[in-house]
Amino acid sequence: MISSSFAAILASGRAQFNARAVEARRRFTSLDMQAFGAFLQDGVDPVVQAVAAVAPDRAGSFTLAAYDMALELVGHGLAGPAAKSPFLSIVWRELAPRYAPLLAGAPVDGLGMLSNAAIHLGGVPGARTGQWQEEMAAIAPQVATLGQLRAVGQVLAWRAGVAHFRLGAIAAADTLPPALALAACGESQLDWPALRAQLLNQPWRGNADGIEFGAFAGLGGQFDTPPVARACADGFVVSAGERFYFLVADAHGAVLHGATADEFAQASGDVSATVQAGARQLAPGLPAGEIALAANAHTLAITSPYTHAIRLLPLP
Structure with missing residues (x-):
């Protein structure tokens, strides 16, 4: 009524x-x-x-x-x-x-x-x-x-x-x-x-722990296959199977947009087990070869062939 x-x-x-x-x-x-x-x-x-x-x-x-x-x-x-x-x-x-x-x-x-x-x-x-x-x-x-x-x-x-x-x-x-x-x-x-x-x-102001983003598409997530991230100035270009995405993240969350294979090719990636952040060298403590790291000025992205999630950590 x-x-x-x-x-x-x-x-x-x-x-x-x-x-x-x-x-x-x-x-x-x-x-x-x-x-x-x-x-x-x-x-x-x-x-x-x-x-x-x-x-x-x-x-x-x-x-x-x-x-x-x-x-x-x-x-x-x-x-x-x-x-x-x-x-x-x-x-x-x-x-x-x-x-x-x-x-x-x-x-x-x-x-x-x-x-x-x-x-x-x-x-x-x-x-x-x-x-x-x-x-x-x-x-x-x-x-x-x-x-x-x-x-x-x-x-x-x-x-x-x-x-x-x-x-x-x-x-x-x-x-x-x-x-x-x-x-x-x-x-x-x-x-x-x-x-x-x-x-x-400070895009990560107020969030020192970072966030985890992504899951298997078959269970309602974003990625059909474990993703690989490459860094660019404003975020990360992500490849998962035959699809490409642009990932923007900060202290409050992460959002995924569409991207192209060319954008992924032009972004930078680092497959070592450590990343340099200013004068500091960060080591996530995972076996080399089983993780891939990509970093821009403020964020470190960690991916692995064993997970559909991307771990996003703030850099000092």
């Missing part, structure tokens, strides 16, 4: 809402109206209630915008019970109401930002969507503009495992008030210029 406030708005504009649904069915021939009804109840109603509570004079116009967007999302199979990922519905139901004061004045842009973020994060393997949602909810009272919403969302996506966002996230944090930038980065001990310098120069 939908709430009385949402039901009242729908009833007062019944003809207008029905016309929008009819037009959407022309544009999206596979639009499932039962699924749409479920998303109205599960996703749209909670945020309509929140907006009606903080800005009752804008509840009607907000509902029109949310209704149109819901039709499109369900029509594209991105929302509703049959969606590939439930995360977008969760964001509408649980996160969007926290931003009701901001969404009331900019429903299309605000809901669009949150929806696009949910769709993107839901499509990144390994991204910690629950962490992003929780941290976005916690910081909501400090976010006053759409620009801040966009920047905070990017910073928190990076911190939730979207490693290739790192430089863009730091640049986005630069646009925020210093206190909000620090909050988005989970930091309270430094000022923003000092933290920014550390984040730029």
